[in-house]
Amino acid sequence: MADLLKIENLKVNVGEKEILHGINLVCGEGETHVIMGPNGAGKSTLGYAVMGSPKYEVTDGKIFFEGEDITGMNASDRAKAGLYLSFQNPLEGPGISMSTFIRNALDARTGKKTKLWDFRKRLEKEMQVLSMDKSYADRDLNVGFSGGEKKKAEILQLLMLSPKLAILDETDSGLDVDAVRTVSDGVRAFHENTNGTLIVITHSTRILEALDVDVTHVLVDGKIVHHGDASLVDRINEEGFESFLK
Numbered sequence: 592m593a594d595l596l597k598i599e600n601l602k603v604n605v606g607e608k609e610i611l612h613g614i615n616l617v618c619g620e621g622e623t624h625v626i627m628g629p630n631g632a633g634k635s636t637l638g639y640a641v642m643g644s645p646k647y648e649v650t651d652g653k654i655f656f657e658g659e660d661i662t663g664m665n666a667s668d669r670a671k672a673g674l675y676l677s678f679q680n681p682l683e684g685p686g687i688s689m690s691t692f693i694r695n696a697l698d699a700r701t702g703k704k705t706k707l708w709d710f711r712k713r714l715e716k717e718m719q720v721l722s723m724d725k726s727y728a729d730r731d732l733n734v735g736f737s738g739g740e741k742k743k744a745e746i747l748q749l750l751m752l753s754p755k756l757a758i759l760d761e762t763d764s765g766l767d768v769d770a771v772r773t774v775s776d777g778v779r780a781f782h783e784n785t786n787g788t789l790i791v792i793t794h795s796t797r798i799l800e801a802l803d804v805d806v807t808h809v810l811v812d813g814k815i816v817h818h819g820d821a822s823l824v825d826r827i828n829e830e831g832f833e834s835f836l837k
Contacts, residue, residue: 594658595620595788596641596756601652603633603640610636612813613652618756621786623802625824627794628810629832634792635679637810638758641790642676643669656756671700673755677745677762684732689744690714692732693751700752717750721777739770746777757781758790763798775801796824809835 596618603611610633618624626634640647641654643666654662661669684692693714697705715725721743733741742762749757759778763771779801782789791798807823808815809832816835817823 593620594618595622595656596790597653597655598641599653599655601637601640601654602650603636604648604650605636605646609650610647610813611640614810614813614815616808616815618788618790618806620755620788622805623782623789623791625799625804625807626790626792626810627807627824627827627832629836630794632810633813634794634810635760636813638676638760638790638792641758642666642674667699670696670754671702673700674758675749675752675754675756676758677742677749677760679761679764681733681741681745683734685734687732688729689732689747690728693748696748697751700754714747714751717747717777720750720780721747722773723747738765739767739774742766742770742774743777746774746781749781750777753781753785754787756788756790758792759798760792761794762791763793763795768797771797772801774798778802796828799824811835 594617598614598616601611601614602609614637626637628634636647640649643664649662653660656672656674661672694705694710714728718725718728723743727740733744736744745762762774766774775798778798781787782802789802804821804824807819807821809817811832
């Protein structure tokens with residue numbers, strides 16, 4: 592299986608503080624990777640750095656996507672190339688409807704205008720997967736949405752954009768059991784329908800119950816200290832992260 596994402600000795604600063612201290616990671620096409628670790632370990636920093644957020648300065652190392660060095664590429668071009676990051680705390684977009692935002696993003700992703708009828712038909716179909724009331728399509732993006740609806744809106748974008756690599760940053764954070772189940776159904780639908788690669792960043796495991804995990808990584812103090820298969824998730828559930836902090 593070909594490598595989709597390859598990270599070599601990645602070091603990242605936020606301000607003047609180094610947060611990631613030499614990350615090495617390889618994700619193959621269609622794989623599901625889980626990154627777990629205690630709070631403050633650098634999990635979200637890794638996601639933002641891969642996506643190209645300007646706040647996260649790469650001071651050393653390389654990021655390759657489909658064999659191309661994207662270390663210096665901006666976030667917009669990375670999104671067009673097929674990367675997607677769901678935010679832990681989704682931003683609001685006053686003045687722009689959710690459907691308009693997604694349609695513009697889809698046009699930018701594909702490089703062509705999407706016919707309105709086809710777009711609305713597909714949007715309603717994907718909203719049904721997430722049990723979203725179709726009226727949300729015409730509401731301002733995330734404005735007045737509950738925490739659960741904001742997370743559903745993130746996964747709706749994932750389903751509509753069909754990226755090659757999706758990074759999910761604490762997508763199940765703050766959700767009740769029913770909302771986690773619905774969001775998980777959407778993530779599973781993305782994976783099954785597109786064979787897209789997933790990187791799931793989490794300190795919980797509820798969202799993982801609907802997924803077949805290929806590789807689990809433990810991130811502690813800005814370094815990946817352990818790799819394993821899906822069984823490592825069970826070990827972490829039983830023992831916590833204490834054994835990896837030594």
